[in-house]
Amino acid sequence: MKKVSLLLMAFFLFATNGSIAQGKYYIIFCAENGFPGHAFLSFGKEDNIKQASTIESWGFAPANNFARIELIASVIVSGTILGNVSLPGAITNNSKIKADYTLSKEVDFNTYNKAIAVKNKWSNNEYKLTESDCVSFLIEVADEVAKTVSGFIVPPRSGLENWPAKYLQKLIELNKRNKLTGKWMCYEISGYMNVPDDIVPNLVEI
Numbered sequence: 001m002k003k004v005s006l007l008l009m010a011f012f013l014f015a016t017n018g019s020i021a022q023g024k025y026y027i028i029f030c031a032e033n034g035f036p037g038h039a040f041l042s043f044g045k046e047d048n049i050k051q052a053s054t055i056e057s058w059g060f061a062p063a064n065n066f067a068r069i070e071l072i073a074s075v076i077v078s079g080t081i082l083g084n085v086s087l088p089g090a091i092t093n094n095s096k097i098k099a100d101y102t103l104s105k106e107v108d109f110n111t112y113n114k115a116i117a118v119k120n121k122w123s124n125n126e127y128k129l130t131e132s133d134c135v136s137f138l139i140e141v142a143d144e145v146a147k148t149v150s151g152f153i154v155p156p157r158s159g160l161e162n163w164p165a166k167y168l169q170k171l172i173e174l175n176k177r178n179k180l181t182g183k184w185m186c187y188e189i190s191g192y193m194n195v196p197d198d199i200v201p202n203l204v205e206i
Contacts, residue, residue, distance in 0.1 A: 023048045025112035027145060029138055030057070030099035031168035039134040039164035040094040041141055042102075043116065057095045058119055060137035062127050063088035089127030091119055091137075101168045103175065105145060105152075114144045130162045138164075142171065151178045 026044035031037060040059030047053070107115070118141050125132055135157060142154045153174045161167045 025107050025109060026055075027105050027107050027112065027115050027141065028055075029103040029105075029142065029168060029171060030094075030097075031101045031138075031164040032097060033100045033165045035163075036129075037164040038094075038097065039138045039168060040097065040099075041115070041119070041138060042099075043112070043119075045112075057093065057097065058091050059094040059097070060089055060122050060125065060127070060132075060134050061092045063090035085128070086132075087127045089122075089125045089132065091123045101165055101172065103168065103172050105149070107145060108148065111145060111148045115141045118144060130157070135162065135164055135167050138168075151175075153178060 023046040025046075026042075028042035028044060029039075030042055031039045038059060038061070040057055042055050042057040044053065044055040118137075122137050122140075127133060130136075139154060139157065142152075146152045146154050153171075155161070155167070155170045155174055157167060161170050
């Protein structure tokens with residue numbers, strides 16, 4: 001019986017390209033307007049077996065209210081806006097944040113898991129403006145995507161592009177100009193989505 005089970009599992013893994021997961025996987029780069037604004041990521045899955053889609057959104061931010069107040073004070077005080085203050089950081093659930101700019105990418109199973117691993121790694125990082133903040137987190141995940149997506153450009157971060165919305169607009173614009181492999185969708189929305197298919201009418205495919 002054990003031999004039969006192992007053979008069936010081996011066949012199943014072969015049929016699914018080496019992974020137990022079936023369906024589609026998305027990484028969605030998001031940012032909201034404002035000062036200083038916020039960048040975050042959504043991770044979407046379509047499960048063909050369960051016939052269900054799920055999405056979760058995560059960003060990197062100061063770990064608690066005291067740290068957030070300290071961050072605001074550091075922005076106001078001259079000389080600290082470039083990130084001279086280090087604060088406790090944490091990965092936070094951003095499911096209720098409305099995204100003003102988004103870039104969605106359908107990725108393979110391995111790339112999706114590597115992006116999740118980056119998210120987990122950031123759980124206990126220190127928060128430091130422009131050096132280890134929400135945009136830094138987004139860029140590290142984008143770098144993982146770039147390893148498997150030919151033509152995907154991750155722009156350097158400098159000047160006004162330090163702010164989340166400005167940086168994501170740059171990411172969208174650069175990748176609109178390139179023919180990328182895979183399924184790419186650029187869109188701007190007012191409001192947010194539960195799963196990628198909710199906003200298909202608003203999508204502009206590259």
